[in-house]
Amino acid sequence: MRTFIALTLVILISFSCKNEENSIESTTEELEKSNIIFEENFNEDSLNETYWNYELGDGCPNLCGWGNNERQIYSKENATIKNGYLVIKATKDAFVYKSAKLTTKQKVEFKYGSVEVRAKLPLGHGLWPAIWMLGNDIDTKGWPACGEIDIMEYVGKAPNKVHTTLHTPDSFGQSKNTKITVDENIEKGFHVYKTNWSKDKIEFFIDSKLVYTFNPEIKNDTTWPYNKPFYIILNLAIGGDFGGPEVDDSIFPQEFIIDYVKVLKI
Incomplete structure (x- = not known):
């Protein structure tokens, strides 16, 4: 018993x-x-335009070369959904370079949050994939007054290096607010790029490792334009002031593959 x-x-x-x-x-x-503000796993047959915009063309007449002397024309056809991934393809046909650029402007905009993107980089001299954000007042204030948060930039001419940068009226272009992280495995497979953005600071992570913190002592319109909603941008540029100017035409086509985008409250 x-x-x-x-x-x-x-x-x-x-x-x-x-x-x-x-x-x-x-x-x-x-x-x-x-706590989820936005989550996109690219599980539908096509891009969900409830959340995403296609930015098209070459930037002309107002911003030819997208302000950086880039060579690509952005098209819808160069962004596809395949097996649960967003695939942004860079191609060259005769003398024309094509790629894709997607934004959440006026559709998914948020003030503060943890932004996480899992992605696989394209390879080759002249490519410039990026995961970044712009202030939603860019149309009224312009750049860099709107502020820019570069979660990840990579240029094929500089292997093993990831750039994380802030552009503000106080420092833009070749900004002093930047960090280059060297990782010999960054071109191999998928990696997670993340930023934690709060009212006090902006932190950047690669595969959960903190690589850079931006926390200016004085926060005003010139040093900290980060107290308003921002939107997300995913693109793959070709050439340009940062990615080029030389482009290795033998590399095409190349793919920038995004597994998911997640934004959480912080």
Whole structure:
């Protein structure tokens, strides 16, 4: 009888612990979901234009070469969804370079958050993939007054290096607010690029490793234009002041592959 009671107690305790464990996991999942501002896993057959815009053309007449002497023409055809991935393809046809640029402007804009993107880089001299953000007042204030957050920039002419940069009225172009992270494995497979943006500071991570923190002591319009909503940009440029100017035409086509984009409250 004592053996039966003891066994029953063990079963009940085990069941209770299991339920508690499941409850904790469920609570964690619910908490994470409640903190989600935006999540895109690219599981549909085509790009969800409820969230995303295609930016098209070469920037002319107002911003030819997209302000950086870039060579590509952006087209819808160079952004596709395949097997749960967003694929931004860089191509060259005769004398024409093509690629794609997507934004969440006026569709997904947020003030502060943790932005995480899992992506695989394209390879080759002249390519310039980027994951970045712009202030939603760019049309009224212009750049760099709107502010820019470069979560990840990579240029094929400089292997193993990832750039994280802030552009503000105080420092833009070749900004002093930047960090180059050297990683010999960055061209191999997928990596997670993340920024935590709060009212106090902006932190950058690569594969969960903190690589740079931006936290100016004086925060005003010239040093900290980061107290307003921003939107996300994913693109693959070709050539340009930063990516080029030389381009190795033998590399095409190349693909910038994005697994997911997630924005959480912070």
